Amino acid sequence: MEYADSSQAQRVAERAHALMEEVVLPIERERAGGMALSSGTIAELREAAREYDVYAPQIPEEYGGMGVGFRDSLPAFEEAGRSLLGQVAMRVDAPDEGNMHLLELAGDELQKETYLEPLVAGDIRSGFSMTEPMQGAGSDPKMIRTTAEKDGDEWVIDGHKWWTTQGVEADVLIVLARTDEDAHPYQGCSLFLVPADADGVEVVRDIPHMGGGSLGVSHAEIRYDGVRVPEEHLLGERNQGFVHAQERLGPARLTHCMRYSGMAQRSLEIAKAYLSERQGFDSTLSEKQSLRHRIADAETRLHVARTAIRDAADRIAAGKEARVPVSMCKVFTANVTQEAIDLAVQCCGANGIGKDLPLSDFYESVRQFRIVDGADEVHRRVIARAAFEDVNEEELEPLTRFGDPNRRTE
Numbered sequence: 001m002e003y004a005d006s007s008q009a010q011r012v013a014e015r016a017h018a019l020m021e022e023v024v025l026p027i028e029r030e031r032a033g034g035m036a037l038s039s040g041t042i043a044e045l046r047e048a049a050r051e052y053d054v055y056a057p058q059i060p061e062e063y064g065g066m067g068v069g070f071r072d073s074l075p076a077f078e079e080a081g082r083s084l085l086g087q088v089a090m091r092v093d094a095p096d097e098g099n100m101h102l103l104e105l106a107g108d109e110l111q112k113e114t115y116l117e118p119l120v121a122g123d124i125r126s127g128f129s130m131t132e133p134m135q136g137a138g139s140d141p142k143m144i145r146t147t148a149e150k151d152g153d154e155w156v157i158d159g160h161k162w163w164t165t166q167g168v169e170a171d172v173l174i175v176l177a178r179t180d181e182d183a184h185p186y187q188g189c190s191l192f193l194v195p196a197d198a199d200g201v202e203v204v205r206d207i208p209h210m211g212g213g214s215l216g217v218s219h220a221e222i223r224y225d226g227v228r229v230p231e232e233h234l235l236g237e238r239n240q241g242f243v244h245a246q247e248r249l250g251p252a253r254l255t256h257c258m259r260y261s262g263m264a265q266r267s268l269e270i271a272k273a274y275l276s277e278r279q280g281f282d283s284t285l286s287e288k289q290s291l292r293h294r295i296a297d298a299e300t301r302l303h304v305a306r307t308a309i310r311d312a313a314d315r316i317a318a319g320k321e322a323r324v325p326v327s328m329c330k331v332f333t334a335n336v337t338q339e340a341i342d343l344a345v346q347c348c349g350a351n352g353i354g355k356d357l358p359l360s361d362f363y364e365s366v367r368q369f370r371i372v373d374g375a376d377e378v379h380r381r382v383i384a385r386a387a388f389e390d391v392n393e394e395e396l397e398p399l400t401r402f403g404d405p406n407r408r409t410e
Contacts, residue, residue: 002304003310005075012057012068013075016090024086033355037088037215044087046107054092056120059100062332063112064120067093070251071317074258081262084215084361091122092259093215095165098252099126099174106191106236106244115172115193126171129161129194129222130245131184136160139378141242142185146224148177148192155179155192155234157200165372167220168206170196175185175224178242189241192285193233200227204236211364250326251316256332257309260369264302264337264363267344268295271355275350279302282408298340304334324386327379334370341366 049055057066058073067078073092081087087093096119103116118124131137134295137144138157146159157177167173173194181189183386194201201227206218236244272295275286283289309329313323341362345352352359370376400406 001062002308003075004307005310008068009072009075010074012054012066013079014056015052016076016079016086019049019054019089020082022249023048023052024083024089028083028085033360037085041085042088042122042371047093049091056100058092058097059120060104063100063104063116069317071310071313074254074313075226077255077258078265079304081259082266083358084365086262087259088215091120092255094252094256094259095128096126098248098253099108099128100138100348101251102128102174102191102235102244102248105247108232110232113195114253123282125166125169126328126375127164127167127173128248129164129167129173129175129219131163132160133162133221139375144176144178144185144291146175146177147181148175148179148190151180151228153231153302154228155231157192157194157224157229158222161224162207162219162221162224164220164222166220168203168215169217170220173201173222174235176245179241180239183239186242188239190238191235191244192229192384193235194224194227194229195365196228198227200225208403210367213362246323249373250322253326253330254309254313254316255330255371256373257305260337260366261306261309261333263366264298267341267359267362268298268302270359271295271344271347274351280351285347294343295347298336301336302340305329307337308332324383327374327382330374331370331376331383332380334366334376338366338370 006282018155027041027045027197041262054076056065057068058070058074059067061067076090077087077092080090080092089358091097100116100119103119107116115126117122119126130141132145135143136146146161148155148157151299157175161175161177161179162175164170173196175192176189176196177192178185178188182188196203202223204221204223209219209222272286275291275295277329278285279327309326312322312325312329315325341359345359346361348359351357354360398406398408
């Protein structure tokens, strides 16, 4: 399919496609299924991405990226998503990709020098510590219980977080905490940069979870017990933590959508190749009408998702409000990609659940997409609220009401 991508976006995507076909996918195919990604392989992949001129396209040049705009970077994100190794190679992998964007938007020059530049270079790793266990903040972030109190020139952070992606490996944690107990949480929270080795930071465990084995990415439970950070570790404006978090999450949701749409497209490519070769019941499976129709439906829905993502990205690039379109993209793409990958697994039978092909890893990875960065139900709530904001009551004027005969003229 062709999309209304700019010439720059197309050029970057073409280079990303070449990297994937000539470097990333051959390395993926050589690896035993489920094998963890070594630091040496990561370094090799990232060096190749630099050689192909597709390393961190979304980051300004002064911080080590390519300086490609957000909208024009998205097709490269889609290419990267075709393999779990691609996003690591191009440095568009979560959660660092979203955290780099947040530092770019909200960080001061010292914070960018200290954390953003090393993150882009791949010298350090980060975690976004926002979600809390029951009965703390989750899908309803207003329930946040972690606090940060001012003590002289320092902030003292106390709280309990979990599901901090890459929290075990992180060198720096971005922590959301209440800083004004009297204000509504949306106006009374702030973000802090917390070194992972600071006194009082306790990584309790890597929560056992579905997927992530080949990339070795943790989801950490973390306690913050009297953690002290200096004033200059406040990220962005005081009491504007939720505003800054949304600045991170909106674009991050779309980049997630693009990575997973690339994964879904690759899954369908594998399924079509398998169906075209596999014989069964006197013909290739690709000649079975039911499978052809299911593939057609998956291709159609994926095309609609990719089109919607670009529309939402265009709105963001133009500085427009895009919260509802982003929610639509997130919930729709999460379900479309899950269905496409599930279909690919089914089409490939035993080879779908085996580890010789990447489909089983994709399957484990995609299920989390309907939960992370806002569960389906949360995004549907946002969409429904907007849908019911302007109900036209005149549409019901012709109806007959109890006790009020309908006196319309014939």
